[in-house]
Amino acid sequence: MIPVLLIVIPLLSGLATFLIKQEKGAKTWSLLASLITLVVSVIGITMVKDKAALSANLEWLPMLGSSFSVTLDGMGQILCLLTAVAFPMIFLATWNASYKNAKSFYALMLLGQAGLMGAFLAHDALLFYFFWELALIPAYFLCSQWGGERRIAVTMKFFIYTFVGSLFMLIGIIYVYFHAGQNFSIESFYSAALSPKEQNWLFWLFFVAFAIKMPIFPLHTWQPDTYEQSPTAVTMVLSGVMVKMGLLGVIRWLAPVLPMATWQNGDTVGLLCVIGMIYASILAIQQDDLKRLIAYSSIAHVGLMCLAIFVTSEKGMQGVMIQMFNHGINVIGLWIVVELIERQFGTRKISELGGLAQKAPALAILLVVVSLANVALPLTNAFIGEFLLFTGVFTSTVSKMGPVFTAVAGLSIILSAVYTLNMIQRVFFGNTNQLTASAHDIRSNEKIVLGILVVAILVVGVYPKPFLELTQGTVEAIMSKMITKHPI
Amino acid sequence: MNAIVISAIWGVIMMFSGAFSKNLKTVRALSIVGIALLFVVNLLELYGTHLFTVDTKGMLQFDSFGLLFNAIAIGSTAVYFLLNGRDMEKVGLHVAEYYALIFFVLCGISIASSFSSLLMLFLAIEIISIPLYILTGADKRNLKSNEASLKYFLMGAFSTGIMLMGICLIFGAKGSFSIEQIALGDGTLTPMVGAGLLLLMFSLAFKVSAAPFHFWTPDVYDGAPTVFTSFMATIVKAGLFIAFIKLFGDAFGELHGQWQTLIAIITAATLIIGNLTAVFQQSVKRMLAYSSIAQAGFMLFSLVALNGMGREGLLYYTLAYSIPTIGIFAILVRMKDYTFEGFNGLAKHQPVLAAVTSIFLLSLAGIPATAGFMGKFYMLSAAIQNGHVMWLVIIGIICAAISVYYYFRVIQAMYFKEGDAQELETSSFHKGLLVLMAAFVIFIGIQPQWLLNQLYTFFS
Known part of the structure; x- marks a missing residue:
């Protein structure tokens, strides 16, 4: 019942939002709806011990062997929690922003949430594809309608990029379907009879779709432009939550379905991830636009997570689970800061800002914590995640290049410290200029949101145990389907 | 059979309605009644009620696939009439005739979805095509519409000729027009059957505007009055597809x-x-x-x-x-x-x-x-x-x-x-x-x- 609610609440409330006339009403309503979703999600994690309540299997297309099958497993729990947390945060943080035609904006946001929830919960390949695409449509309209100057062309690029990827995946899904007894359920996908050769080319069909979504070098070119041109609230959704669809896709629909090919191509993909990490980090250092900086930084972080999946180690997989949540929280925190700065000064250029700490001390403190989490300093949540990721990569028994990957990927941590600290220094310290001289500190609602995020960052950083326990089951289940040893 | 007979009769009724009533509303109402009736009789046949029993000597065979397709085509046409009734009146003076022609096209489509002889196929394609030539040129004072009509007619006549040649070759090789007879064989392709098959394929590819036989399509669709383009590009095209797949699948x-x-x-x-x-x-x-x-x-x-x-x-x-x-x-x-x-x-x-x-x-x-x-x-x-x-x-x-x-x-x-x-x-x-x-x-x-x-x- 819980998983159905997680999809239906945002869906229906989103459709209802189209009917609300006043801006204020739409805002309040969508905040309320997203809070209810959050409550349901938390209840699903803490209160419900009965397994049956965490999954639902409704009849959908029995003739095609597809059903409306949604289940909250450990990974689903953590990603749904992230989605459920992210939306109220975003609504609160952008409370003071005013959007033209607000009801459509909030309606589309909620519909997007429904799509994301569905993709995280679906345990049926066709259903997964449905939601995978449906999450994209609201994003398309949101970016094209409320984005920056070049929004139309950029969003079109984004859409076509991801759509091509999705179609490749669709072919893969249909092909596996015919080799899985004409059934779309995840169990039959896991036991599909596929030869190593078939697995190999199917692997790339699936991987392209997921790699575009994450994004992995060299398929990342849509990402900085889209993040830059989208309204910040949407960028938060895209980078904080939607990126995880790609990771989830690999973990749930690629690695266990095509274990042989995953094992074979692991190092190739790993190489792409590492190249992407270094490349994106170097580009991040040179950016002057805050949004582009964070966009590139995000590519580097996601690259590490993807790398950890493909080296096939339990530690690494654990790391991915917790880091998916952490990265979502941290990056949303960063975007909120960018949004606040842009709304106050009308610019995102680092070179035009400076000395903000004197004028906005609360913002500065909160930003520094979030930024340190982005660098993965101990005590912050990302430290736990990245530590596990690196341990996983280093100790991998599958990858032949584990130590090399670790060393090169480690470099990107240093680089991330370079660009993050450089950004803090130039934006928040130093002397004020004309633009920032009259700056004021953030409002209380913004303080609350960032405060909550900072608390979450520290709590997970100090006491990650409940999160690790939550996903333990999923990790073991996935690992049991993958090839974990190097057969000689 | 129900749909074929009723659509032909109703086409004639529509033609006369224009002569007897100058009131466009009556004509439009009559067309709606006709299409509804057509839909119902087709459904009746699907559930086993045959209003007409005609011995077609095995030249027509009504299976659920074809009848179901008829239902879709007639249903879509009904929607099309309801949506576009007023716009059809703006094209020209002969509104009743437009409706009549569309009913004739539907008659052709019903034959196309049930033929089991090459002769019937030819008949169906012609019954579909000829009214379309007229509809394309319905906007008489528009040069583009005239050009489109002429182009469509010439190209269409050419492809019909090719189809006839194909049919003749197949007949020559197999000695029969019947689809069942043609389907018999050991799966080897004799040159004569091969040539016939190719000609049939090309002419049907022309009709469904498949490349490289598509050159007429943009000009004709663009030149024809928009209301009729809508009909041609959807229902008619689908009807020709049914003929295509029936022929190549069965024969x-x-x-x-x-x-x-x-x-x-x-x-x-x-x-x-x-x-x-x-x-x-x-x-x-x-x-x-x-x-x-x-x-x-x-x-x-x-x-x-x-x-x-x-x-x-x-x-x-x-x-x-x-x-x-x-x-x-x-x-x-x-x-x-x-x-x-x-x-x-x-x-x-x-x-x-x-x-x-x-x-x-x-x-x-x-x-x-x-x-x-x-x-x-x-x-x-x-x-x-x-x-x-x-x-x-x-x-x-x-x-x-x-x-x-x-x-x-x-x-x-x-x-x-x-x-x-x-x-x-x-x-x-x-x-x-x-x-x-x-x-x-x-x-x-x-x-x-x-x-x-x-x-x-x-x-x-």
Whole structure:
């Protein structure tokens, strides 16, 4: 019942939002709806011990062997929690922003949430594809309608990029379907009879779709432009939550379905991830636009997570689970800061800002914590995640290049410290200029949101145990389907 | 048989109605009554009530596949009449004749979905084609319309000639016009049968506007009065597809291995040419013409695969393609400016129309939760199940991605571009019907179950 609610609440409330006339009403309503979703999600994690309540299997297309099958497993729990947390945060943080035609904006946001929830919960390949695409449509309209100057062309690029990827995946899904007894359920996908050769080319069909979504070098070119041109609230959704669809896709629909090919191509993909990490980090250092900086930084972080999946180690997989949540929280925190700065000064250029700490001390403190989490300093949540990721990569028994990957990927941590600290220094310290001289500190609602995020960052950083326990089951289940040893 | 007889009779009634009544309302009402009656009698036959028993000497055979297709075609025509009745009156003076011609076309389609002799096939194609030549030229004072009509007629007559030659060769080789007789054989291709098969394939490819026989399509669709383009590009095209798949599935199914590659190449060419050319169009009407070529490419998948999924898929695709296209044309026909710029800012002035147009376009592009997705899903599945044409599947999805570009250009114009939208005459009935159609498109996209149930019950 819980998983159905997680999809239906945002869906229906989103459709209802189209009917609300006043801006204020739409805002309040969508905040309320997203809070209810959050409550349901938390209840699903803490209160419900009965397994049956965490999954639902409704009849959908029995003739095609597809059903409306949604289940909250450990990974689903953590990603749904992230989605459920992210939306109220975003609504609160952008409370003071005013959007033209607000009801459509909030309606589309909620519909997007429904799509994301569905993709995280679906345990049926066709259903997964449905939601995978449906999450994209609201994003398309949101970016094209409320984005920056070049929004139309950029969003079109984004859409076509991801759509091509999705179609490749669709072919893969249909092909596996015919080799899985004409059934779309995840169990039959896991036991599909596929030869190593078939697995190999199917692997790339699936991987392209997921790699575009994450994004992995060299398929990342849509990402900085889209993040830059989208309204910040949407960028938060895209980078904080939607990126995880790609990771989830690999973990749930690629690695266990095509274990042989995953094992074979692991190092190739790993190489792409590492190249992407270094490349994106170097580009991040040179950016002057805050949004582009964070966009590139995000590519580097996601690259590490993807790398950890493909080296096939339990530690690494654990790391991915917790880091998916952490990265979502941290990056949303960063975007909120960018949004606040842009709304106050009308610019995102680092070179035009400076000395903000004197004028906005609360913002500065909160930003520094979030930024340190982005660098993965101990005590912050990302430290736990990245530590596990690196341990996983280093100790991998599958990858032949584990130590090399670790060393090169480690470099990107240093680089991330370079660009993050450089950004803090130039934006928040130093002397004020004309633009920032009259700056004021953030409002209380913004303080609350960032405060909550900072608390979450520290709590997970100090006491990650409940999160690790939550996903333990999923990790073991996935690992049991993958090839974990190097057969000689 | 019910549909064939009633549609022919009602065509005649419509013709006379124009002579006896000068009141356009009566004519329109009569056409609605006729199409409703046609729908009912066709359904009756589906459930086993035959109003007419004619001994056709095995030249016509009514199976559930054909009757189901008739139901879809007649139902779509009913929607088309309701939406476009007023617009047809603006084309010219002879409104009753237009209706009559459309009923005759439906008669042809009913024969096309039930023929089991090459003679009947020829008859069906001609009954469909000749009224269309007239409808294309219905706007008598418009030079473009005249040109389109003449072009269509000459090219159409040429392809009919080719078809006749093909039929003769097949007759020569097999000694019979009957599909069953032709299907007999050991699966080897004699030169004479081969030549006949090729000629038939080319002429039918011409009729469904498959590349490289598509050159007439953009000009004819563009030149014809928009109301009739809508009819030609959807219901008629689907009817010809049924004839195509019936002939090649039933008569030449055994030889499938021999012509599969050829039809696959035709499919690929159709997809590529249709989609790439659509990208460069400036007029929405012309874009839709190329889009209809591109969509025909997807329908051809059913011929390439020639399996159960392909056949069901073709029926599904017919509906998933016709309803949105009829809807878009019904909005387009009321606009004065057919360019993409003409749609600028429509969302602001006509939010309902913009929303339904978006849903139709999303469906044509094949986005999940619309009918178009399930249609594409079926076609791709059919080809993948067949297993020999993975390269075609890859071309198919790349083309599907290209199609997003030109369909979304309209959405961009409506929602994201500023512009003073043109005056648009619309009634609440018109709007309401379009909303219903959009709801239907989403409904069968999310719950294809309902439609599939119908299909499966009749197929098993």
